[in-house]
Amino acid sequence: MMLAARMCGRQYHGIGASRSAGLYGLIRLYAFHTGRVRSRQPRRPRTQGEQFAELLRERMEEQLKHSTPPIKRATYQRPSTYRVPAQPVNQFVEARRRASGVVDHPRLSLVAIILGGAGIYYVCHLEQVPSTGRWRFIDVGPLDEWKMGQEAYRSVLQQYNGRILPSWSVQHAQVNRVAQRIIQACRYLDIHRAQGAPPSQWTVHVVNDPRQKNAFVLPGGHIFVFTGILPVCENDAGLATVLAHEVAHQIARHSAEKMAGSKILMAGGFALDMLGLDIGLSRIMLNLLLSLPNSRRIESEADELGLRIMSQACYDPRQAVQFWQRMNADEARSGPLADSARQLLSTHPVNSQRISNIQHWLPYAERIYHSQHCGSTMPAIQALQRNASLQPIPVN
Numbered sequence: 001m002m003l004a005a006r007m008c009g010r011q012y013h014g015i016g017a018s019r020s021a022g023l024y025g026l027i028r029l030y031a032f033h034t035g036r037v038r039s040r041q042p043r044r045p046r047t048q049g050e051q052f053a054e055l056l057r058e059r060m061e062e063q064l065k066h067s068t069p070p071i072k073r074a075t076y077q078r079p080s081t082y083r084v085p086a087q088p089v090n091q092f093v094e095a096r097r098r099a100s101g102v103v104d105h106p107r108l109s110l111v112a113i114i115l116g117g118a119g120i121y122y123v124c125h126l127e128q129v130p131s132t133g134r135w136r137f138i139d140v141g142p143l144d145e146w147k148m149g150q151e152a153y154r155s156v157l158q159q160y161n162g163r164i165l166p167s168w169s170v171q172h173a174q175v176n177r178v179a180q181r182i183i184q185a186c187r188y189l190d191i192h193r194a195q196g197a198p199p200s201q202w203t204v205h206v207v208n209d210p211r212q213k214n215a216f217v218l219p220g221g222h223i224f225v226f227t228g229i230l231p232v233c234e235n236d237a238g239l240a241t242v243l244a245h246e247v248a249h250q251i252a253r254h255s256a257e258k259m260a261g262s263k264i265l266m267a268g269g270f271a272l273d274m275l276g277l278d279i280g281l282s283r284i285m286l287n288l289l290l291s292l293p294n295s296r297r298i299e300s301e302a303d304e305l306g307l308r309i310m311s312q313a314c315y316d317p318r319q320a321v322q323f324w325q326r327m328n329a330d331e332a333r334s335g336p337l338a339d340s341a342r343q344l345l346s347t348h349p350v351n352s353q354r355i356s357n358i359q360h361w362l363p364y365a366e367r368i369y370h371s372q373h374c375g376s377t378m379p380a381i382q383a384l385q386r387n388a389s390l391q392p393i394p395v396n
């Protein structure tokens with residue numbers, strides 16, 4: 001307390017004075033230690049050594065201030081906003097690079113290179129379907145297609161083991177009779193379907209499944225018909241519509257074309273994945289925009305080519321319209337899905353569209369049919385002889 005009273009520089013007397021002086025002295029002592037006030041005691045004059053040391057310290061601080069850059073606190077920057085400090089660049093090279101349109105983003109550049117390579121590959125593997133003239137992408141050779149067909153054939157035979165009807169059954173006899181006439185009519189097309197392709201090894205099987213109204217063909221010429229479609233066919237001409245459609249798939253190598261198309265889908269999905277687009281959504285979009293329309297185009301081509309083949313085989317092409325009308329009525333009973341929705345989501349054209357297409361192709365098919373002189377016995381034999389001598393089906 002005495003020390004605090006002494007620091008205030010005044011003399012107090014009495015108990016009250018002594019208490020006030022003590023409190024004031026405590027405040028002063030606190031302020032002194034915290035640097036808020038300076039001691040009132042007169043400064044001692046600095047010696048020459050102290051003045052020199054002070055001068056030297058100021059000079060050194062001055063030099064340090066000019067020689068070292070200010071230290072900045074490191075801050076985190078996101079990679080997307082991080083920018084490399086500007087480097088001196090060759091303005092001419094930079095201008096040419098920008099003019100060439102090369103994108104700055106490395107991922108986009110990679111995608112552009114892949115797409116460029118894929119485009120060249122695509123153009124190099126374009127060819128025309130021999131029987132219709134349609135351009136398409138196909139990079140699967142006839143021999144590879146045949147090998148895959150043989151593997152699929154063994155697998156399907158195992159799958160339907162015990163349900164394939166014997167050759168002496170009525171259904172097999174009917175299907176085989178019509179199939180042989182169709183196969184005979186398209187021998188010329190079969191031989192010329194692709195360069196280096198072996199002739200199709202036609203086999204016909206009838207699968208006992210009344211619920212399946214369907215038929216399919218495997219690469220190599222292995223035809224499978226389900227018994228469920230036979231009532232819809234009603235007669236040989238209806239069955240010829242189905243079989244000629246399946247034979248047309250084999251003639252036009254549609255299986256190989258679908259295999260090639262799946263590669264485009266995979267490449268497209270990969271490119272969209274590289275761009276960071278959602279892979280599931282992009283696959284659905286690719287399927288809707290590329291795969292399904294191409295599948296429907298292939299089916300339409302099989303309808304058109306099949307119509308010509310059945311006409312060449314002396315089956316009335318007008319029966320094809322009636323077959324698809326029966327099929328349409330059958331499907332209308334099975335589901336209320338609108339034609340437009342069915343068309344969008346289906347691998348096949350809707351039946352109403354098929355009927356419309358066939359009616360459009362019908363005049364030309366009827367010309368082929370009548371040119372065969374199918375109504376009389378002798379011209380029919382001559383027509384079969386012409387088919388046997390591998391005369392082509394006339395095209396538009």
Ligand SMILES: [Zn+2]
Nearest residue numbers: 245249299302
């Ligand atoms: Zn088909």
